[in-house]
Amino acid sequence: MNVLQEAGKALQRLRQQRPLIHHITNVVTINDCANATLAIGASPTMTWAPAEAGEMAGAASSLVLNMGTLQPWTIDAMEKAGKAAAGQGVPIVLDPVGAGGTTYRTQRAMQLVTHLPLAVIRGNVSEMMCLAAGKSGVNPGVDSHDTEQVTIEKVRRLAQLLKTTVAVTGPVDAVSDGTRSVLLGNGTSLLTYVTGTGCMTTSLIASFAAVSDPFTAAVSGILSMGIAGEKAACISQGPGTFHLHLIDALYQLQAETYLTYGKVLTYDE
Incomplete structure (x- = not known):
């Protein structure tokens, strides 16, 4: 399987279909998530009132559940x-932001993992290991402090434990559905100086999930953020201008861009 070629095909389908992506997401990054969704070619909705969240999600082509600014009523929604x-068979993408930081947050994340048929879980390595272990207290915030290298074997095991496709982002990005696994090498350190790039990546994955299988969606979303980040970094003077150019770079992605710039470090099936 040529994952770069499949990502390009997924982008073409995405921009032809312009699917509706419903978000219940982080208030810190909600605007960036909406703009990233638009830039990649999908259409975002961001409503989260419990009274209408079900109706909106059922009418969408994909659903993002982002736990960044968690409240009891957002869990209800x-x-x-x-x-x-x-x-309705709508794919669900979970971003368990900060899972492991507190007992409450970890329990609510595990509740969603246990009760919903998640298509993809996207998080850093600490969040993912916390969910796989089902315990809190290992990740104090939204940034991963786990310096252990993600390997093919580790990401495959996480996918098997969580029984879904997992997308682990960090210095090296990793995706696995329990059978197919890949390590990806695109990105730039500037992505860590702008809040919300992880949340935006989750929105990109959900956008691709509307038009492709979960594994391809996770790979395509991660490649899109990594390649766009590299391109934005080349013309940026710092985090402020990088933030500006990142959305432009997402908008400018084309199918051939993945083949030219995508970095597949290891692929195994």
Whole structure:
């Protein structure tokens, strides 16, 4: 399987279909997530009132559940949206932001993992290991402090434990559905100086999930952010201008861009 070629085909389908991507997401990054979704070629909705979350999710082509700014009522909205999406066969992408930081946050994340048919879980290595272990106290915030290198074997095991496709982002990005696994090498250190690039990556994955299988969606979303980040870094003077150019770079991606610039470090199936 040529994952770069498949990413390019997925981008073409995405821009032809312009699917509706419903978000219940982080208030810190909500605007960036909407703009990234638009730039890649999809259409975002960001409503999160529990009274309408289910209806919106059921009518969408994909659903993002991002736990960044967690509140009891957002969990209510996520559960209703997730149930409606599952009933309509709408793929659900979970971003368990900060899982492991507190008992409450970890338990709510595990609740979603256990009760919903998630297509993809996207997080850093600390968040993923916390979910796989089902315990809190290992990740104090949204940035990973785990310096252990992600390997093909580790990402495959995480996917098998969590029983879904996992996308682990960090210095080296990794994706696995339990059978197919890949390590990806695109990106720039400037991505860590702008808040919300992880949340935006989750939105990109959800956009691709509307038009492709979960593994291809996760790979395509991660490649899109990594390549766009590299291109934006080349013309940026710092985090402020990088933030500006990142959205432009997402918009300018083409199918051939993945073949030219994509960095597949290891692929195994």
